Amino acid sequence: MDNYQTPNLLLYIHPLASFCHKVLIALYESGTEFEPRIVDFSKEDSSAELFAYWPVGKIPLLLDRMRDKTIPETSIIIEYLDEFYPGPQKLIPSDSKLTLETRLWDRFFDLYISVPMQKVVLDRLRPEGQRDGLGVEEAYHTLKIAYDMVEGQLGSKTSQTWISGDSFSMADCSALPALFFADTLLSFRETHPKTTAYFDRLVERESVKRTLIEAEPYFEFYPFHDKIPKRFRKQNG
Template structure:
């Protein structure tokens, strides 16, 4: 198979790319990377020296593509499906890229900071950093709440790159800093994302790994 995605089924940034692949039914091979295993991690560094996942490998074009947004744009360019994830209109496309970065930087990143802090030893916690991350999430929630007051999807009228970024970011953020009872527009948008067959498939594949999630006790029963 030409395309291989190096990933872990629990990693939220990997979910973003999986959504794009599943939305268009793009054939690919999953290659799970266990970064906690020294031998597996060392092998993966031969693929991408930064050591981050996901990474797409395209054997037919001899290309290794890192970074989620670039991977999705690469797929759109070379393996387009029936559901374009980048709008054709240039202004709307720029907006999609903006909100893709918004969900990555202001939802995914602070969420991960909170999660990672729980994994640290007792003498290694960063309470100030966690408090700042929670404040960033609250600001992001307010902005998304306002934006989704008159929208079905994050950008334009169709599911896009921005929604691929939003779904996993909001899924895990709602666990560590809940928004469902305080932000009705955001909560309704999140439910629409959850209803996408592509995202349901991502969560089904991730479910066996949920016991590894540091905030598992805060996950809603419907996801377990």
């Protein structure tokens, strides 16, 4: 007899999508069971279900079948998981000062690193003649400023393993995919030592390792895949 029970949670994702990595890391941190459903935007029948739930069509999207709830937006999803499906590692600290700092750095990585990174990547996928050179230039400018601010934040406390202190949080879930992909566009490795060391700590985390291993078979579809460091490729050579 098969003991498999459908998990309460269903997550629409794509294994290469950076915002999905953010939520996958949170789920792997807590060890919460979920059913992943891969969305292929090039196939209407694959994405129709997602658009029916969330017409802006962004992934990830979480369904909680037990509570009959649809939860969009990565930060809201992680807050929801932390409230209703908590794991050993609280991703939203209960200390109110730290909560604000966690939310701030979560927003920061999304808005000032992931969003400009997406701009550059999506622009590369546009046909020649329809590209937005000025927008891309602005995106690189934002990345430069954001890297300096992350470097400053990482030097701001006497003891700081993670971005907002000694506890791994939602902000660190946002940081990993933001830095992973942004580094392939504008590398911080030679210029931002604290950010580099922080990134190296992030990639040692089991939740992150698992997320990157699952993404690896799809890296070849990333337009800047040649800039992904070899240590993240299956064939390390």
